[in-house]
Amino acid sequence: MPEKFKSQRAPIYADIPDEKWNSWRWQLSHRLNTLEEIEKVLHLTDSEREALATQDLFRVDITPYFISLINPDDPNDPIRKQVIPTAAEMVPFTAMMEDSLAEDKHSPVPGLVHRYPDRALMLVTTQCATYCRYCTRSRIVGDPSATFSRDEFEMQIEYLKQTPQIRDVLLSGGDPLVLAPKILERILKALREIPHIEIIRIGSRVPVFMPMRIDNDLTTMLEKYHPLWINIHVNHPNEITAELDEATDKLAKAGIPLGNQSVLLAGVNDCPHIQRDLVQKLVRIKTRPYYLYQCDLVEGAGHFRTPVAKGIEIIEGLRGHTSGYAVPQFIIDAPGGGGKIPVQPNYMVSSSDHKVILRNYEGYMTTYEEPEEYKSHDSKNCAYCQSKRPEMGQTGLTGLLDGEKMFIKPEGFDLLHNRGGIQHRLRDDAKWQPRGIGSGDIEDNN
Ligand SMILES: *Cc1c(COP(=O)(O)O)cnc(C)c1O
DSSP, X not given: XXXXXXXXXXXXXXXXXXXXXXXXXXXXXXXXXXXXXXXXXXXXXXXXXXXXXXXXXXXXXXXXXXXXXXXXXXXXXXXXXXXXXXXXXXXXXXXOBSSTTOTGGGOSBTTEEOOSSSEEXXXXXXXXXXXXXXXXXXXXXXXXXXXXXXXXXXXXXXXXXXXXTOOEEEEESSOGGGSOHHHHHHHHHHHHTSTTOOEEEEEOOHHHHOGGGOOHHHXXXXXXXXXXXXXXOOOSGGGOOHHHHHHHHHHHHTTOOEEEEEEOXXXXXXXXXXXXXXXXXXXXXXXXXXEEEOXXXXXXXXXXXXXXXXXXXXXXXXBTTBOGGGOOEEEEEETTTTEEEEOOOOOEEXXXXXXXXXXXXXXXXXXXXXXXXXXXXXXXXXXXXXXXXOOTTOOHHHHHHTTSOSOOOOTTHHHHHTTTOOOOTTOOGGGXXXXXXXXXXXXXXX
16 A cells, blocks of 8 residues: 555644534634734744735635645745745736636626636636635635625526537636535536536535535535536645545545646746656546646736746656656646647657657657548538537637638738728639638638
């Protein structure tokens, strides 16, 4: 058997009876949020003191369980950096934004972000068990007055009902698992009543901040709403404890597939060795590394950012070196709202017709000989392909490959290239109608 995961309590909690410590309600109501309280657990630095004494700081709240995982004497402790503010948070940087992923712009109704063709993100609360200093949604998260009203919730459900292309709904926030169990169940039930919603996902850091929340009552309730997937959020191996192991075990036994989303954070996990240890421990707790995110361009997070190349280096250090199951996708969530963009090392080195040259993680070079004769599947004349859900105007590059259109043009392209000229004898739109592509209507090919 591999070495067991540890369990830890800060000295000030030594005398708390187990039944209190193991109660999520006790953990929530005993969260630390002031300089005076936090000082009883950690030796604070000047920069931390300054931040904790600042008005209008992004909300601070830390569960007794989670703060206990910090080494109180190490100012660079990787868990500490995620939850204890420092003065660096108040330093602005180039390209910093309030809503860097333009989520609110992509919300047809408050709290529902519909960016991709077949899935939507539903923000169900602004509250969390503990607040991450690099929060991408710090514009609303932590602020109880920004939370979603019952009317807004009804609007979200109504939008989902009216939008049959959505087959996957992702609950986030805030953290859906801090909602009162009855409210969470009401949401799950309302979603399950919509026939076109096939899967429900929950994004939650509660198993990490407050693993005692994953009790039998919760898993028994969640089980009723399958297929249900959960993504947790672990950034450093020190967060993987005996308690988290128990929580993920319960979720897995309830039939819930588990993924992990990490954020690449300077001074926390920006190293291939730490990441390898992290992903190997994650698969031990039945959790598959899903995404590793480049830190967003969000206020307060400047000091956590790394060059993009650090993420490439980390994937280089994982792929081939450890189980494929343990390798996440490195993602840049597009500033301005383009959605998630995967970035990875280059494995294809060169190519000619019928041949590609590839390199593996060790630097071994190989050629893959491609077939000289290949007849591709004719999806235009295939009943199976034609019976699938349409992609509703977001076919993107797939649309180019499918021959649905020939170009994707930047906004204002035609007007700009018209150069204010006249409609003369050589300018005939029919000239630029690609034969055999699209519906034959010129407008459709733009
Ligand atoms: C991340 C995200 C999703 C889910 O994306 P997947 O790549 O399917 O995990 C959906 N909607 C929004 C707005 C998101 O940010």
